[in-house]
Amino acid sequence: MQHANHMADVGPEESALLEAVFTTGARLGVHRNDALRPVHVVEVSVVASIRLPSGRLVVDSPWPEDRPSRELAERLPPRTYDVEASWVEAPYTFMGESFDGRECAAARLLVRDGPVSVWQVARAADNDTEWRSGDETGFGTDTSMGAFGDASAWQALTEPFRRFWERGAQPPGVAIARETEKVRSGEFEKVTDPAGRADLLTIPAEEGVTTVWIGRDAAGQVATVAVAPYLSWLA
Template sequence: MQDASKAAHVGPEQSALLEAVFTMGRLGLHSYELRPVDVVEVSVVAAIRLPSGRLMVDTPWPQDRPGRELAEQLPPGTYEVEASWVEAPYEFMGESFDGRECAAVRLLVRREPVSTWEMALGVDDDSEQLISGEEIGFRTDTAMGAFADARSWQALTEPFRRFWERSEQLPGVAFDRETEKVRSGEFEKVTHQAGQADLLTFPAEEGVTAVWIGRTAAGRVATVTVAPYLSWLA
């Protein structure tokens, strides 16, 4: 039987894309319309505190299961979250436009070159999924994910639960979400002062969004990356 640790590592093509999505320049072609896709911005969005070193990567919205905590633990500390934006021209009703969207985000653990990439297992994941070639990650139907400290997950996601409950009780009524808007609301940040911990949301893919770990040559974690846009490349 194939070893799960070997199955976790991704091939050279996927590895190259995970590097390229954070490199300015041509990324590839859009799979549907074969239009060129360019990385036009790579910048730090915010920094978040992970005092427990336990990282949750999941949707912050209410769900019928616990949040997805990664099996890999990080040194407790404060980490920057970097995002990549791409542009791809498209046509609508005979006019040309430059579409722009967030292509990927990564938690920067060490600013060292990535030597190998692997899918990130959750604490409750079965390694047999890696052997079967199944893509693993977190599931959402809201197109939103988040990085957060796992120990404070319940408190950090409370604004999303309250918003959801109010919307259910009073449909059609507009409510403000009790979060800090980052980059005009493209990202949202929640701070839990008692736990000295933070949560930062990011755009995700509906369905399963894969989570990747990039390791240095010494095997230490350099980055935890989510790159939903890569599934749209030819």
């Protein structure tokens, strides 16, 4: 099925993984570095809510980049949205010590209730913001951190990261605090722009290119916007 925005639907195998990564108890497969390390989803929960007063969503790195932010072409109803995250465990042993291999695997903005009927790769509003590597497209970063945020307030929402970056050249041993709200013991970071009544929430990303996915319901409406960087670690 093709939709009016001309985004191509992804294949059944990829779609199944995108569903499974947000399903507690699902077995995703095995770790690509160890065929004997099964990967299971152990938790799926809402971590925070963010306000999108413009309905224009940016999914990109919050750190300074030498390019415009990657705003999605899709427009959402202006309101507050929950962001849900998924955690996996892939237990392993290293130098005689056991580890649970717990990591945040994926995150998604919950737009509408109900199941996803089809998954698509989300397009950017401006082709100049696309980051491509081979057949992959999405946003590029080398920090393993992305973010959901309102496009109209993106400059203000990313200012704490910009200031932290600019103050980075400090003498050894000098701690630099980042002016963000820590969520779940710092696993996520939230920034609020009081003037624009908008928010930003950091999410996991992949070093290199992180694909952004749109899940649509049976009526073709956006049900969710997701990133799932951990899936690249599956065999």
